[in-house]
Each structure stands twice: as C-alpha cells, then as structure tokens.
Amino acid sequence: MFSVIYKLQHCQFHLSDSNELLIDAYLAVRDNVDELIELLSSYQNTLEEFERVRAWDRDDEYSKRSRTQKASRLIYLNKTCYNGLFRVNDKGEFNVPFGKYNSPTICDEANLRACSQALQGVQIEVLEFDQVLTRIGRDDFVYLDPPYEPISVTSSFNSYTTRKFDEVDQTRLFKFCQRLTSKRARFLLSNSSAAWLRLLYEKESKFTVGRVKARRSINSDGKGRGEINEILVRNYR
Ligand SMILES: C[S@@+](CC[C@H](N)C(=O)[O-])C[C@H]1O[C@@H](n2cnc3c(N)ncnc32)[C@H](O)[C@@H]1O
Structure with missing residues (x-):
C-alpha cells in the first residue's frame, strides 16, 4: 500500500477501517513519528515487559493514554507476540501470548519514517x-x-x-x-x-x-x- 501511495503522489488517498486502534496507529505514524520512534526504542523483548504492556487495556487509565502511546503498544505487541497475530477477547482486550522471538525488530526507524512520509496528505478515519x-x-x-x-x-x-x-x-x-x-x-x-x-x-x-x-x-x-x-x-x- 505504501509503495502505491508513493508512486501515485498526484492522487488523493483515503484510508479507513472500523478498528480504532489500527487507525490510531496510522495517525500516529503520519503525525507523530518522532515520538513513536522514541517510545518504541524504549521497549524490551522480555515476557515481563510484554505482559506489562499487554495489560494496559485492562486498566481504567488506558483511555487517558495518548494516541501515540497506544500506537507504540500496538506495534510493540505486533512485533513480539505469537506469530504477529492481532486478536481481542469479548471485552476487547488483546489476548495473544508472548512470541519468544530472539531479536524482533521492535523499532524499524527507517521504515516508520518512510511510511510517515507516504501518509502525509492521506485522509485516515475510523469508518x-x-x-x-x-x-x-x-x-x-x-x-x-x-x-x-x-x-x-x-x-x-x-x-x-x-x-x-x-x-x-x-x-x-x-x-x-x-x-x-x-x-x-x-x-x-x-x-x-x-x-x-x-x-x-x-x-x-x-x-x-x-x-x-x-x-x-x-x-x-x-x-x-x-x-x-x-x-x-x-x-x-
Ligand atoms: C485483513 S485485515 C486488513 C488490515 C489492513 N489492511 C491493515 O492495514 O492492516 C481486515 C480489516 O477489516 C477491518 N474491519 C472489520 N470489520 C469492518 C467493517 N465492518 N468496516 C470496516 N472495516 C472492518 C478490521 O478491523 C481489519 O483491520
């Protein structure tokens, strides 16, 4: 998708999905890539860290977290969970187990910056x-x-x-x-x-x-x- 957007820069693009978490992640990549990279660089690939970050959505304070914090959590869990799955339970809580990978790339800075560049001017909405x-x-x-x-x-x-x-x-x-x-x-x-x-x-x-x-x-x-x-x-x- 990003390479299509790059190649057709004269076109107007709209991206939408009903999943607010996913759309928030696209918005954070588009608008707050520096902060996102800083947050992603701070996470560790350990079971303790994974369980701590995964549990954010079981906490009442979760809704007060910023869009960029939520996006960093989504990307971190995607890189470190079992098989990169995205799955939530009936309460909307992320419930995929730890992936036990040796050294996943949690923060791919060059790729995030390239995606951010491609998303400039793209309309992104929950729909x-x-x-x-x-x-x-x-x-x-x-x-x-x-x-x-x-x-x-x-x-x-x-x-x-x-x-x-x-x-x-x-x-x-x-x-x-x-x-x-x-x-x-x-x-x-x-x-x-x-x-x-x-x-x-x-x-x-x-x-x-x-x-x-x-x-x-x-x-x-x-x-x-x-x-x-x-x-x-x-x-x-
Ligand atoms: C195969 S995934 C596509 C993922 C997406 N292309 C991405 O950027 O990661 C299917 C997507 O459909 C979305 N979806 C499910 N029901 C929907 C609906 N009723 N309207 C819009 N999107 C929906 C899900 O949230 C999920 O992100």
Missing part, C-alpha cells in the same frame, strides 16, 4: 466500510481488504474487533461492491477462496474473479500458514 459509499464517485478506485472468510472451522481467525465479521457482513460487502459498480467506481477485493463466497462473486456477471496463491504467516493453526489460495475480485478489465 464502517458502508459509511464510505456516499463519498465514492465515478472513476474512484477502491481497494477492499476485509477479514477473510474462514475456509474451515480451525482457520477461523477474524476477531480484529469484539464483533466478528460473519457471513451476513460478507454478503453486505458483496452488495457494497455492486453499489460501487453502479456508481462506476472501480474496486479490487481480496478474500479467501471459501467456496460459497467465490460462487457468490462468480455469479455476478460484472465481476471478474481471479485466483492467486498468497503467503500467509498469520494463522492460529500452523497448517494454515504458508501458501494458501485466495481470490481477487474486480469490476474492471
């Missing part, structure tokens, strides 16, 4: 995907990267928020893609190759469904890691 519809017009391009529909019960791992993205949401997203098409906007959507979902998109004559192999290191089930089949759906040639 449900269907709230974006009224802002999209003819010739806009929309990339959709939703929670992947589980292929099997054991591969189900889409708890990015306390609310699961279920079959009703996937169907709502399919209808959203039809509305984008009516508005003459172009879209590209990635998802798993779950059979019912692939058939749903394949039966819409205005859509083209391609299959690709993608490398995935994020899966709670070790057998689900490595190369997996995904679909790429688009409404343009």
Whole structure:
C-alpha cells in the first residue's frame, strides 16, 4: 500500500477501517513519528515487559493514554507476540501470548519514517466500510481488504474487533461492491477462496474473479500458514 501511495503522489488517498486502534496507529505514524520512534526504542523483548504492556487495556487509565502511546503498544505487541497475530477477547482486550522471538525488530526507524512520509496528505478515519459509499464517485478506485472468510472451522481467525465479521457482513460487502459498480467506481477485493463466497462473486456477471496463491504467516493453526489460495475480485478489465 505504501509503495502505491508513493508512486501515485498526484492522487488523493483515503484510508479507513472500523478498528480504532489500527487507525490510531496510522495517525500516529503520519503525525507523530518522532515520538513513536522514541517510545518504541524504549521497549524490551522480555515476557515481563510484554505482559506489562499487554495489560494496559485492562486498566481504567488506558483511555487517558495518548494516541501515540497506544500506537507504540500496538506495534510493540505486533512485533513480539505469537506469530504477529492481532486478536481481542469479548471485552476487547488483546489476548495473544508472548512470541519468544530472539531479536524482533521492535523499532524499524527507517521504515516508520518512510511510511510517515507516504501518509502525509492521506485522509485516515475510523469508518464502517458502508459509511464510505456516499463519498465514492465515478472513476474512484477502491481497494477492499476485509477479514477473510474462514475456509474451515480451525482457520477461523477474524476477531480484529469484539464483533466478528460473519457471513451476513460478507454478503453486505458483496452488495457494497455492486453499489460501487453502479456508481462506476472501480474496486479490487481480496478474500479467501471459501467456496460459497467465490460462487457468490462468480455469479455476478460484472465481476471478474481471479485466483492467486498468497503467503500467509498469520494463522492460529500452523497448517494454515504458508501458501494458501485466495481470490481477487474486480469490476474492471
Ligand atoms: C485483513 S485485515 C486488513 C488490515 C489492513 N489492511 C491493515 O492495514 O492492516 C481486515 C480489516 O477489516 C477491518 N474491519 C472489520 N470489520 C469492518 C467493517 N465492518 N468496516 C470496516 N472495516 C472492518 C478490521 O478491523 C481489519 O483491520
């Protein structure tokens, strides 16, 4: 995504997601990269530190922490937790265990600065995907990267928020893609190759469904890691 933004600097970009933590992290990278780097440089890769930082969201004081502090926590946990997973429990508390990696790069300063540079001028907001519809017009391009529909019960791992993205949401997203098409906007959507979902998109004559192999290191089930089949759906040639 960042390299696309770099290459198309004449375009206006909007980024949105319903996960406030993720959006706060993008905003901190865009607006407070020096402070973010300083905070990230102070964390240790130890079980004690990991448990202390992970427990922030069990504390009443958490809501008073700054956006940059919350972003540093998210990045730190992502780099040091088991397999880089993001998962929360029913109370919205991050619950992935310590990853026990030898020397994870907790603070990749050059990369953070490059991402910050790329995000300058990008509009970044917490939004449900269907709230974006009224802002999209003819010739806009929309990339959709939703929670992947589980292929099997054991591969189900889409708890990015306390609310699961279920079959009703996937169907709502399919209808959203039809509305984008009516508005003459172009879209590209990635998802798993779950059979019912692939058939749903394949039966819409205005859509083209391609299959690709993608490398995935994020899966709670070790057998689900490595190369997996995904679909790429688009409404343009
Ligand atoms: C496969 S991840 C994509 C991650 C993202 N591209 C990133 O920058 O890390 C799926 C994303 O969909 C988001 N999501 C889930 N339900 C949503 C909804 N109803 N509207 C908008 N975003 C949603 C999740 O918060 C999660 O970040």
